[in-house]
Amino acid sequence: MQQITKEQLQDGNYLLFIFSPFCGTCHVARAMLEKIESIHQQTIFFEMNASYYADYLQEHKVESVPCLLIMEQGEVKEKVYAFRSIANIYTYLYEYKPEIFQEKMQ
Template sequence: MRELNEQDVRIELDGRGISNAIYLYTPLCGTCNAARRMLEVAEYLLPEDAISAANVNIMPQIAQDFQIRSVPALLLLSSDSKATPSVHYRMGSVEELLSAIRSVIE
């Protein structure tokens, strides 16, 4: 999982990046660590670089722009660059995460 800074996130959001999902987290969040482990498993079943990660503690403007209510969150970027990214908060299982990410890949 590639770690992004705020500039990298903006590039992904502009549609010039390669990720289909950006995992938003904070480093000291226990639930975020569990979600990261599930996403790492999901990565093996997805195209390379489909998922990136970003620490929202260092990018408050991104959190505000997308009205991120809690972490962990998955910002899903459609292949259609004009579509508004959606935010997925439920990290119930690897299958659920795969389904959410695949919905924007295809």
């Protein structure tokens, strides 16, 4: 996972993992996302430490961490708070990042 940059935030198309380093559930969620990235051997998610982006969290009405914020064309499409399982995260990837599966099939 890569730390999100200001340019990427302005681009408005990303899957953003928002976390707190003191959150145990965030560590479990991170492990799921890292496993997905290792399977696909690419960066899929960006990360943001909630402690440093209070304005962003308020602007996008992020209620808690961990949060997977899905943005398309500068619009919030989904906010996932219950990661549940890797299979659950894949349901969002099939909808919002189908290109990662098309590359694997070729």
